[in-house]
Amino acid sequence: MSKLIELLQHFGLSANAAKAYVALLKYNPSTGYEISSQSGIPRSAIYSILNRLETIGIVNSVGESPKKFIPLAPSSLLEHFDHSHKDRLDDLKESIGKIDIDDDAFDFWHLHGYRNLILKMRENINNAKDKIFMSGWPREIKAIQKDLIAAKERGLDITLFSFCSLDKQxxxxxxxxxxxxxxxxxxxxxxxLVVDHSSTIMGSARETDESRSIYTKNEAIIEIAANHIILDITLAGQRLGFDPNPIVKRIMKRPDLDLDRLIKS
Structure with a gap:
């Protein structure tokens, strides 16, 4: 249940509000006193928490003496969060759109911590339109595996490089x-990670809050990142005995260029 309580907090509930909702899922209808006993929330705080949950539509009350509470069904809770967060995002997008902002001022975005790295990679993959290429380790590739598979099913061109053995191709x-x-x-x-030759994420993949990486749309950095992956694949071809050129062409911004001809000329 601790995982569920943690996830509910990501959607704006306080720790005690999440505990109260989870307790109600297991024991309902319940009085404030009963919820306090089941959740470990002090009786002095439980009624203000329940009133807040009722105000935002996550619990409902029935009767008066004593008043009992019932939770919003889990399926309805998901719809509630989906609609409420979508409305907030739409409002936020409209408000931000009214501000005159120079996008160049946000050329680099520093990602602090492993979780933010994974979230930003997933976001970029889900917004990709054409191609994705990546150099990574199995743990990180597995963390975004579902997003990569979904991108593949959307028809995107995906190229993955790793020094380590990967469970899934x-x-x-x-x-x-x-x-x-x-x-x-x-x-x-x-x-x-390079997406559509328009953005890149690169940096440390240590699974700690101290891990540091960057996200950027800077063309020079994107080219450096792409060339790094191209070099890794080219060297792998030489050492493992395969022709890297067809794979490299998938990654190049100008796949029409003939690398062999350029090298020989």
């Missing part, structure tokens, strides 16, 4: 098949 996958645990003893995990 999504799009074109290149790997040295090294043991992840052994490699972590030598290297610190990092990630590079």
């Amino acid at each position: 999504i799009g074109k996958t290149i790997s040295y098949e090294l043991d992840e645990e052994k490699l972590r003893k030598i290297w610190t995990p990092k990630v590079i």
Whole structure:
């Protein structure tokens, strides 16, 4: 239940409000006294919490002496959050749109912590229109696996590179098949994600709050990130004995360029 309480807090409920709702799911209808006993919330605080939940439509009260409370059904709660957050996002988008903002001032966005790294990668993948290419470790690729599969099903071109063995092949996958645990003893995990040649995320993939990475739409940094992945794939082709050119062409911004001809000329 602690995970459910934590998730409810992400949707704007306080810790005690989340505990009260979860207690009501298990025991309803219940009086304030009963909810206090089941949830561990002090009796002095329980009624203000229940009144707040009733005001925002997450619980309902029946009767008077004593008043009892029933929770919004889980399926209805999901719809409630979906509609309320969509309305807020629409209002926020409209209000922000009225401000004269120079987008160049936000060229770099620093991502603090592992969770924010994963969330930003998922956001970028879900907004992708054409192609995604990435260099990463199995843990990070697994964390965004569902989003990558959904992108593949939308018809996007996906290329993944990893030094480690990957459980699932999504799009074109290149790997040295090294043991992840052994490699972590030598290297610190990092990630590079390029989406549509219009944005990139790169940096540390340590699973801590101190992990640091960046998100940017700066063309020079995007080109550096793309070239880094191209170089990794090219070297892998030489060492593993496959032709990297067809894969590299998938990644290049100008796939019509003939690399072999450029090298020989």
